[in-house]
Amino acid sequence: MTSAQPLLLGLILLWTAYTKLKSPTQADRTALPRLVGEPRAVLAYQAVAVVEILIALLLLGSWAIGAVAAVALSIGFVGFLSYSKVVVPEASCGCAGKSHRPVGTRAIARALLLLATSVSATFATTAWWSAGTGLLLLVVEAAVFAMLSTELDRYWLLPIRRLRIRLSHPLAGTASDHIPLVATQRRVLLSPAYRAVDGLLRSDIHDYWDDDGWRFVSYAARYDGRRATAVFAVPHRDLTPESVRVALVDDDGLTVYRPTVLATT
Incomplete structure (x- = not known):
């Protein structure tokens, strides 16, 4: 099961990176302007997207360092969302595309789930393409991620x-x-x-x-x-x-x- 986690993580990070690069002005609705300054918010937002792509490629290539990097990135996400909710409660998540909704429990729960999945991936002993039936579990995990993603509500909820x-x-x-x-x-x-x-x-x-x-x-x-x-x-x-x-x-x-x-x- 743990061997299949890098595939899920890699796909999720590629998706979130794509949405950030597609709509970089979404950074203005997040807590980034408060955290790094308004002039640097969009640049910081795009930099996060580039980091997500690099970590995704490491995960999909089954490099062990990719899982460790994903853990560090997930911790950063949890910290940033917690900061947003406390310091800038009206700010949106900005995690995966356009959203005007303030950071809520679903966004934080998704970041925690991403952290748990990243930690699980560090225990992988084989490449994800050798996971066999463990890949079937990814369908359930992907569904949970989708349910926690307010950006996807219009497609199912x-x-x-x-x-x-x-x-x-x-x-x-x-x-x-x-x-x-x-x-x-x-x-x-x-x-x-x-x-x-x-x-x-x-x-x-x-x-x-x-x-x-x-x-x-x-x-x-x-x-x-x-x-x-x-x-x-x-x-x-x-x-x-x-x-x-x-x-x-x-x-x-x-x-x-x-x-x-x-x-x-």
């Missing part, structure tokens, strides 16, 4: 949330027609429903769909300190602002808030 909302919709029974999204958005912004939850919204429109004479649009939101999704139901035929309805649902698709007055309209 958001589709699951949308499916949950559609299967157990908080406004079921209450969108198709070729109505421009901007027209729907204007109706939402002018509605009492929007004013009722405006302070809870954290994004622009994330998704929309039509069903049985209604158009549903969703926004990212927070309610009672938890992440949620605000779903607006906009009827095609009734153009009055009061006809728009709204409900907030959690990650499991359960309704956590629905304005009482609006619910009875």
Whole structure:
């Protein structure tokens, strides 16, 4: 099992290095400007990417020094993310691509998992291409890394949330027609429903769909300190602002808030 770890580490580091080099200005959203100074933040960000590539090549070439270097790099990641969370709490991770989310427990957990994997790789006694069935375990490990990577949420987590909302919709029974999204958005912004939850919204429109004479649009939101999704139901035929309805649902698709007055309209 340990012999297969360098392959996983090498691929992860190549991925994170690519995203850093592709979007170097992401450095401005991290804690690097505070740590090394704003003029040097992008350069430091790119330098980390180059180091990641070099360590990845050592790992993929089954050089033992690669695993040791990966341990040192992982310790640096854990330290940097901890510093970010404490000193610059609004800073994003910048670990693997564009992200506006502040450093959270998932980012730190991913760095710790990377550290554990790096330590495991130092015990490898054979090259990764000789690991045999041990390579199958990498699929599970890669899935765990993906689940801890907020940068990949749009590929798996958001589709699951949308499916949950559609299967157990908080406004079921209450969108198709070729109505421009901007027209729907204007109706939402002018509605009492929007004013009722405006302070809870954290994004622009994330998704929309039509069903049985209604158009549903969703926004990212927070309610009672938890992440949620605000779903607006906009009827095609009734153009009055009061006809728009709204409900907030959690990650499991359960309704956590629905304005009482609006619910009875």
